[in-house]
Amino acid sequence: MAELWNADSLWRIDMARRRARALQELTWSFLPRTFASTGVPSDWPLSGFAMLARACGTLSSVMALIPQRRAGDAAVLARTLVEEVVSFAWIAIDPASNADAWLRWDRRQRLKLDNDMRDMGAPAVLLYSGCSSQRSRSICPEWRARQMRSSPGFTSRSRHRTEATRSV
Numbered sequence: 516m517a518e519l520w521n522a523d524s525l526w527r528i529d530m531a532r533r534r535a536r537a538l539q540e541l542t543w544s545f546l547p548r549t550f551a552s553t554g555v556p557s558d559w560p561l562s563g564f565a566m567l568a569r570a571c572g573t574l575s576s577v578m579a580l581i582p583q584r585r586a587g588d589a590a591v592l593a594r595t596l597v598e599e600v601v602s603f604a605w606i607a608i609d610p611a612s613n614a615d616a617w618l619r620w621d622r623r624q625r626l627k628l629d630n631d632m633r634d635m636g637a638p639a640v641l642l643y644s645g646c647s648s649q650r651s652r653s654i655c656p657e658w659r660a661r662q663m664r665s666s667p668g669f670t671s672r673s674r675h676r677t678e679a680t681r682s683v
Contacts (some may be wrong), residue, residue, distance in 0.1 A: 520584065528581055535578050544573045557614035559606070566603045569598060 530537045546568055550561045573596045580589040595681070629640040 559610035570599045
């Protein structure tokens with residue numbers, strides 16, 4: 516159902532559209548770029564530019580919903596956009612430490628999502644790809660389960676949460 520907006524709301528939407536378009540043009544004026552990369556997901560500035568590109572794409576999606584008068588859907592995406600921009604800004608303050616910290620947080624959130632989906636009987640979100648490298652061992656549930664069993668305070672719920680082997 517299309518939402519009805521008054522003249523003031525339409526004026527604000529038009530101003531937001533103009534500003535969004537200008538921001539997108541600025542972003543696309545220096546993207547795409549080519550960087551040498553180590554292949555590490557937290558490699559900065561490559562990851563930073565990828566985050567900017569993603570935020571720009573999310574902004575495009577928000578703006579595409581406006582002519583359809585789907586403010587609720589646009590608001591959900593706008594919330595995602597705010598989270599993307601805040602994450603980018605926080606990482607940009609100190610990429611050397613914050614990029615890795617954000618990546619660890621993101622992996623934990625993905626594991627939680629996967630666990631919740633499995634608990635509800637849904638298919639796994641994450642696929643297992645092994646725990647061979649040092650970096651993947653830090654997030655691999657099988658490896659973490661072994662670590663948790665050898666640490667004090669291990670509970671069966673913790674084991675249940677980590678016993679399914681998967682990787683991000």
